[in-house]
Structure formats: C-alpha cells, structure tokens
Amino acid sequence: MKKLLTWALLVAAGALVLLFFSNDFGLIDIQKTAIVAAIGIDASAEQEGQWSVTAQIAVPDSGAGKASNVTIPAAETVGAGIAEVNRKTGWYPTLVHCRLILLGEEVAKEDVFEVLGYFLRSEYVEDSCLVAVCAGTAQETLGAASPVGELTALAITKVLSSEAQKTGLVCVTNLQNFAKGYYSRAKSGYLPLLSLKKEAEGEGASGGGSSGGEQGGGQSGEKKTADVFDASETVLFYKGKRAAVLSPAETLAFNLAVTATDFAFGEVQAEENGAPATYSLKMKVTKKARSLSLKEDTPVLTFHIRANAQVADTSGASALDAVARKAIVPEPVLRAAERELEKQLTAVLEKAAESGCDLFGMKQALLRSRPQDYDALAPTLLQTARAVYDIRFGTLH
Amino acid sequence: MDKLKLRQICFLFAAVLPAAKLLIYPSTLSYYAKNDLLLSAALNFLLEGAVIALVMLLAQKTRGTFFSLLQNTFGQAAARAVYLLLALFLLASAVLPMLEQKNFVTQVLYENVPSVLSFIPFFAVCAFACTKGLKALGRIADIALPVFAVSVAVLLLLAAPHADLGALQPPGAAGARGIFTGTLFSLPWYTECLFPLLLLGHFDHERGAAWKVLLSFAAGAGAVLLFLALFYGIFAELTILTQYPLAHIAKYTTVFTTLGRADFLFIFAVALVCIFCLCIPLQLCVHCVREAFPSVPPAAPAVAVSAVLLILSVLLNYSFNAVQTLCMRYAFPAYLLFAYALPALSLLLHKTPPQAKARQNGRRRKKNSEAAALRQARRREKRRSKELL
Numbered sequence: 001m002k003k004l005l006t007w008a009l010l011v012a013a014g015a016l017v018l019l020f021f022s023n024d025f026g027l028i029d030i031q032k033t034a035i036v037a038a039i040g041i042d043a044s045a046e047q048e049g050q051w052s053v054t055a056q057i058a059v060p061d062s063g064a065g066k067a068s069n070v071t072i073p074a075a076e077t078v079g080a081g082i083a084e085v086n087r088k089t090g091w092y093p094t095l096v097h098c099r100l101i102l103l104g105e106e107v108a109k110e111d112v113f114e115v116l117g118y119f120l121r122s123e124y125v126e127d128s129c130l131v132a133v134c135a136g137t138a139q140e141t142l143g144a145a146s147p148v149g150e151l152t153a154l155a156i157t158k159v160l161s162s163e164a165q166k167t168g169l170v171c172v173t174n175l176q177n178f179a180k181g182y183y184s185r186a187k188s189g190y191l192p193l194l195s196l197k198k199e200a201e202g203e204g205a206s207g208g209g210s211s212g213g214e215q216g217g218g219q220s221g222e223k224k225t226a227d228v229f230d231a232s233e234t235v236l237f238y239k240g241k242r243a244a245v246l247s248p249a250e251t252l253a254f255n256l257a258v259t260a261t262d263f264a265f266g267e268v269q270a271e272e273n274g275a276p277a278t279y280s281l282k283m284k285v286t287k288k289a290r291s292l293s294l295k296e297d298t299p300v301l302t303f304h305i306r307a308n309a310q311v312a313d314t315s316g317a318s319a320l321d322a323v324a325r326k327a328i329v330p331e332p333v334l335r336a337a338e339r340e341l342e343k344q345l346t347a348v349l350e351k352a353a354e355s356g357c358d359l360f361g362m363k364q365a366l367l368r369s370r371p372q373d374y375d376a377l378a379p380t381l382l383q384t385a386r387a388v389y390d391i392r393f394g395t396l397h
Numbered sequence: 398m399d400k401l402k403l404r405q406i407c408f409l410f411a412a413v414l415p416a417a418k419l420l421i422y423p424s425t426l427s428y429y430a431k432n433d434l435l436l437s438a439a440l441n442f443l444l445e446g447a448v449i450a451l452v453m454l455l456a457q458k459t460r461g462t463f464f465s466l467l468q469n470t471f472g473q474a475a476a477r478a479v480y481l482l483l484a485l486f487l488l489a490s491a492v493l494p495m496l497e498q499k500n501f502v503t504q505v506l507y508e509n510v511p512s513v514l515s516f517i518p519f520f521a522v523c524a525f526a527c528t529k530g531l532k533a534l535g536r537i538a539d540i541a542l543p544v545f546a547v548s549v550a551v552l553l554l555l556a557a558p559h560a561d562l563g564a565l566q567p568p569g570a571a572g573a574r575g576i577f578t579g580t581l582f583s584l585p586w587y588t589e590c591l592f593p594l595l596l597l598g599h600f601d602h603e604r605g606a607a608w609k610v611l612l613s614f615a616a617g618a619g620a621v622l623l624f625l626a627l628f629y630g631i632f633a634e635l636t637i638l639t640q641y642p643l644a645h646i647a648k649y650t651t652v653f654t655t656l657g658r659a660d661f662l663f664i665f666a667v668a669l670v671c672i673f674c675l676c677i678p679l680q681l682c683v684h685c686v687r688e689a690f691p692s693v694p695p696a697a698p699a700v701a702v703s704a705v706l707l708i709l710s711v712l713l714n715y716s717f718n719a720v721q722t723l724c725m726r727y728a729f730p731a732y733l734l735f736a737y738a739l740p741a742l743s744l745l746l747h748k749t750p751p752q753a754k755a756r757q758n759g760r761r762r763k764k765n766s767e768a769a770a771l772r773q774a775r776r777r778e779k780r781r782s783k784e785l786l
Contacts, residue, residue: 013521120635123504126648127635176632179634180633371570
C-alpha cells in the first residue's frame with residue numbers, strides 16, 4: 001500500500017511539474033501569430049476623430065526576415081484597431097516584441113496620450129519601446145524601403161538606438177520616460193522627429209504596405225533605391241501636444257548639456273590664418289550638470305559643462321604639423337565651440353520657454369529643492385529663469 | 398523534535414519574509430503614499446519590530462510555548478479556541494499573498510495567460526511542507542537565505558544606475574494622511590510579527606537572541622526599503638502602473654538589449670523564495686491545529702488547508718482586486734488584533750501553570766511559617782534568659 005502511494009505521488013508530481021514548466025496548453029500556434037515589430041498611428045483620413053493603425057509584422061511562416069504591413073484605416077481607439085488586425089487577417093497580433101511606436105505628424109497636434117494610453121495599459125507592450133514622431137504619416141514611414149534587411153522598423157530602431165543617443169545626433173525617448181514627463185507636474189517631454197529621405201541605394205531593400213486589412217510582403221534580392229531615416233530634429237511636447245521643434249544643432253546642444261551623450265561630433269566656425277574655416281570637432285563630455293538657484297527672487301539655471309575636443313577635420317588644407325597635432329585644438333576654436341554651445345542652448349531655452357515645455361526639468365528641480373516656493377514660482381518659471389553658462393572646452397589628450 | 402535553530406529564525410526574517418513584499422506591495426503602497434512610500438513602509442517596520450522585540454522579551458522569561466501560556470492563564474479550552482482562531486486568521490491572511498503570487502506567476506512568467514491549473518503544483522508543495530512541521534520551516538530558511546541574498550543583490554545592482562533617487566523628494570509631499578493610510582492599508586503584508594509568538598518554545602534560547610532576531614529583521618527591512626527607493630527612483634509617477642516591479646526593476650540594463658532578459662534568472666529565484674514564504678503561514682496554521690489537537694495526524698490539516706486554498710484560487714481567479722480591497726481597507730482591524738495586539742499582550746500571560754504555582758505558593762507558605770516559628774522560639778528563649786537574669 002505504501003509503495004503504491006509512493007508511486008502515485010511520484011506520477012502526480014511528475015505530471016504537475018510537466019504542467020508547471022511547459023505551459024504547452026497555453027501556447028498559441030506560431031503560424032497564426034503575428035509578431036508585431038512596430039505600430040504606426042495616424043489620424044484617420046476616412047473618419048474624423050478616428051485613428052489609422054498600421055502594424056508592421058514579422059511574418060514567421062514565410063521564410064526568413066519577411067515583413068508585412070497591415071493598416072486599419074479607421075478605428076475608434078488604438079486597441080480596437082489592433083483587435084481588428086486579428087479579425088481581418090486571422091493573425092493573432094502579439095505585441096511582446098513591439099519595439100517602436102511611430103506617431104504621424106497629425107497625431108502630435110492633439111494630446112498624444114489619447115493614443116499612447118493603450119500601450120501604457122497593455123501588459124504585453126514593454127515600456128522600454130521607442131516612441132517617435134514622423135514627418136508625414138506613420139503608414140508611409142513604415143512602408144518605406146528599408147536599407148538594412150526587410151523590416152523598416154529595424155532600420156528605424158537603429159537610427160533611434162542608444163548608440164545614436166551617445167553620439168548626440170538624436171534625442172532618443174522610450175515610452176516610459178515620455179510618460180513620466182507627461183504625468184509629472186511639468187507635463188513636458190520630447191520625441192525625435194523622424195523624416196524619410198530617399199537617398200540610399202541598397203541590395204535586398206524592400207517595402208510593403210497595404211490597407212483595409214490586407215497584407216503585403218516585400219521582395220528581396222533586387223537592386224533598388226532604399227530610403228534612409230533622419231532623426232536629428234526633436235519635437236517638444238507640452239501637455240501631450242507638439243509645442244516646438246529643435247533644429248539638429250539645438251538637438252546636439254541639448255544632448256551635450258542634458259542627456260546620455262558623452263561623445264559627439266560638431267562643427268565650429270573659426271578663423272585659420274586670418275581666413276574663416278570650419279572645424280569638425282570630436283568632443284568628449286567629461287562633466288555635465290545643471291542647478292537651479294534663486295538669486296534675489298530670480299530663478300537662475302546654471303549649466304556646468306566640461307568637454308575635451310579633438311580636430312576631426314577642417315574645411316581647408318592644413319600644414320603637416322597641424323594634421324599631426326590633431327589632439328591640440330587651437331584656443332580660438334575651443335572658445336568658438338564654447339560660444340556656439342552657449343548660443344544653441346540659449347535658443348533651446350527660448351523655444352522651451354515660448355512653448356511651455358519644461359525641457360530642462362526646472363519645475364521638478366524647484367519642487368525637489370524648494371517645495372515651499374513651487375506654487376509661487378512655477379507658473380512663470382520658464383519665462384523668468386535666467387541662464388548662466390559655465391562651459392569649458394579643453395583639448396582631448 | 399519540532400524545533401528550530403535561532404539561526405533559522407534569523408534567516409526567516411532576513412531573507413524569506415521580505416520576499417513577499419517585492420511583488421504587488423510596492424505599487425500598492427505608492428498609490429497611497431506616493432514619493433513618501435519609504436516613510437510609510439518604515440512606520441510598518443517599526444511597528445513590527447516593536448512587537449517582535451516584545452515577543453523576544455517574553456521568550457527570555459519563559460521556555461514554554463504560547464499555547465502553554467494561554468493554558469496557564471485561561472485553561473486548555475480557551476487556549477484551544479485561541480489557537481483555532483489563530484489558525485483561521487493565518488489561513489485567511491494567506492489568501493491575498495496566494496492570489497498575488499499566482500497572478501505574478503501567470504502574468505509575468507508566461508507570455509500568454511495560462512490555464513488556472515498551472516498554479517496547482519504550488520498546493521501540492523504546500524501540503525507536503527505543512528505535513529513536515531516546523532522543522533521544514535527551518536530548512537526553508539536555510540535554503541532561501543543564499544538564493545534570496547544573491548538574487549536580490551543582483552537585481553538591485555542592475556536597477557541602481559537607472560534610479561533617480563531625487564524623485565523621492567520632497568519628503569512629506571503625500572501629507573500625513575497619505576503616509577498613515579499607506580501604513581494602515583499595508584498591514585496585510587506585515588503579519589510576520591505574529592510568527593515568533595507561535596514559534597515560542599520551539600527554538601533554543603541563546604544569549605543575545607533578541608538582538609540577533611531584531612538585527613536580522615532590520616536587514617530584511619533594509620533590503621525592502623532599498624528596493625522601494627530604487628523602484629520609485631526608476632518609475633516615479635508611473636509606479637502605480639508597474640504592478641509587479643520585481644519583474645521590471647532590472648530590465649533597463651543595456652546589456653539585456655543584446656543578451657535578452659537574463660535578469661529573469663534572478664526573478665525566478667526570488668519567485669521560488671516567495672513560494673516558500675507563502676508556505677510559512679500555512680505551516681503555522683497546521684501547527685496551530687496540531688497544538689490545539691495533538692491527536693490529529695499532520696496530513697489531515699495539511700491537505701485540508703491546501704484544498705481550501707486551491708478552491709479559493711479557482712473561485713477568486715478573477716476577483717483579485719476585490720480580495721485586495723477587502724484585506725486592505727476593511728480587514729485591517731483583524732490584522733491589528735491577531736498580528737499586533739495579541740503578541741504584545743501575551744507578555745501579560747502567566748508564565749507558570751496553576752498547579753506549579755500552587756505548589757510554589759505552598760512551599761513558600763511552609764517556609765514562611767517555619768521561619769515564623771523559629772523567630773517565636775528565639776524570642777521565647779530570649780525572654781526566658783532575661784527572666785533568669
């Protein structure tokens with residue numbers, strides 16, 4: 001009897017372990033699954049007040065690396081649009097691998113959290129997925145021919161990668177950081193502005209798009225013009241709406257002063273042998289900090305930036321010893337770089353103040369350091385704050 | 398036979414019981430206490446620490462069990478009634494953590510929501526652990542310490558670079574109401590101060606035992622507070638959206654973008670400790686039943702407790718929010734009574750049984766009367782010697 005009980009227990013334990021670790025009963029047939037790599041959202045052209053939802057799908061059953069775009073032209077909500085992808089195509093869309101949310105230009109004119117709310121509610125979308133605004137429509141952008149592989153989303157995520165952020169060319173934001181800004185007291189945030197440039201030529205480039213729930217696959221193996229993406233501009237948001245756009249130079253300055261950029265390239269106009277010349281500098285940021293203080297009731301935002309620079313190139317032909325001594329940047333060029341950064345940061349501050357976007361987190365800093373003054377100072381803080389620059393450029397050894 | 402080492406009790410407080418506070422508790426607390434969640438949690442820990450200190454003080458004064466203390470004071474019937482009530486409380490208090498754990502496993506560890514049956518193995522493990530008595534509890538503690546310490550340390554180290562601890566400023570922003578509401582509604586996650594009372598008499602008392610237990614408790618509390626700080630530092634205003642921070646706190650590490658979610662190895666390990674942690678109140682529940690009725694074989698209450706929980710897990714599969722609201726908002730008097738008032742008041746119980754007390758009193762009376770007779774005899778002798786003089 002005891003032996004029988006032991007055997008029964010062992011068999012039951014084995015069955016339960018199998019059930020617990022395999023979850024074979026919960027799996028969904030891969031052939032019927034649509035792995036969504038990116039979601040694009042536009043204002044619907046068919047129905048006012050509705051959304052057009054484009055899902056870029058990595059198709060698992062049609063060979064390696066094929067992509068297909070499915071567009072739902074009009075849906076009341078983003079959730080309804082994604083559900084319709086399943087209804088119209090028979091594919092069950094899984095968003096676990098969605099790494100990019102692309103918002104059309106028109107969407108950014110209204111509160112973008114009308115559409116982003118779905119992704120915050122969904123347990124399956126990672127909040128680390130990238131968010132960007134595109135010039136034109138998201139459907140067009142996702143339908144562009146990718147210069148690398150089949151998936152356009154993959155090419156875009158490369159442009160918006162953390163490596164791109166480190167070089168200061170792009171202001172990368174993910175859903176979590178953008179939502180944190182929106183739900184903070186400042187209600188501010190920024191997103192990269194993605195624009196399509198039909199420039200590159202590549203092999204195996206593809207593009208595919210269809211609407212009304214039909215899917216279109218790309219072709220590969222033929223030589224054709226591919227599209228490239230540029231995200232050097234940055235859109236500022238206030239209360240979820242597009243408020244201003246930073247130029248590439250302003251984006252670089254903002255990155256150097258605030259974000260995780262520590263190695264960047266920039267151009268500086270200076271004089272060489274009495275003639276104007278353009279210097280391309282390789283910059284390594286060694287320190288970046290900013291502090292908010294009150295001086296005679298006036299808020300003062302101080303930037304402390306230290307960077308080392310190296311000459312990457314000049315517009316004119318240089319003497320041999322100047323080429324050899326690339327690590328030593330002439331003093332006038334270093335001072336010009338400091339002035340340039342200061343000028344661009346001033347422009348960024350002006351744009352932020354005009355648009356109401358608390359890009360430098362001044363309201364947050366005020367709340368944390370002087371909560372008692374917050375209510376009195378916060379409403380006009382962006383307009384009244386005076387900027388002080390403590391910027392020093394040295395040579396890169 | 399059913400004895401634990403003091404070391405194992407220390408390990409329970411340092412590395413097993415804190416695990417239960419890393420699932421849904423942080424986001425629930427941040428809903429009420431916002432950026433003051435550390436203050437709110439610290440209050441809970443202080444309250445619990447005070448109760449544990451009182452129980453350890455009681456442990457210094459008696460070698461008996463809590464059941465024997467009740468028996469000495471109110472008699473066996475009352476002691477049995479209190480133990481049955483305690484068993485019921487322990488079973489009821491395990492329902493919310495069980496549903497929490499089940500949801501964590503099914504929502505976080507599976508890509509698609511699996512069948513309710515996927516959590517059934519837990520009840521088998523639980524029934525087995527409950528039949529093994531308090532000795533199993535000690536072994537759980539021994540196994541869990543290295544697993545918990547390594548896993549939580551790795552997760553915290555991975556999370557730390559992404560946390561902006563400035564988000565916890567300014568202190569007091571949630572107001573006294575927010576902080577105290579957070580403390581009060583967090584009581585379902587702070588019931589472990591009852592456990593040493595039930596372990597009374599089941600561990601060998603050592604010198605400095607109270608300090609060792611309290612320091613272990615402080616270490617566990619420190620780990621939870623650090624976790625809460627990093628959690629708020631990373632998610633700030635979005636903390637209430639992050640239902641299970643344990644699964645998300647370390648995912649922003651850049652290395653995982655190429656390696657995949659390697660942090661899940663450590664999340665699995667903490668989930669394992671959570672399973673052990675969930676077994677503890679149920680093991681103590683079975684222990685209470687067996688203390689009250691020693692003739693009952695351990696398998697009967699163990700299977701009954703696991704079966705009740707299994708049925709509840711199926712019935713309440715879609716009612717987690719209702720159970721959570723009930724436990725937090727309406728059941729806090731029960732938590733205060735059983736987990737806080739009862740251990741604190743147990744100091745007033747009689748430490749010796751009535752017969753022994755009567756015997757002691759009899760001996761004392763006899764001693765006193767002998768001393769009085771001796772005194773009288775001496776006085777008489779003195780008087781006689783005076784008369785003779």
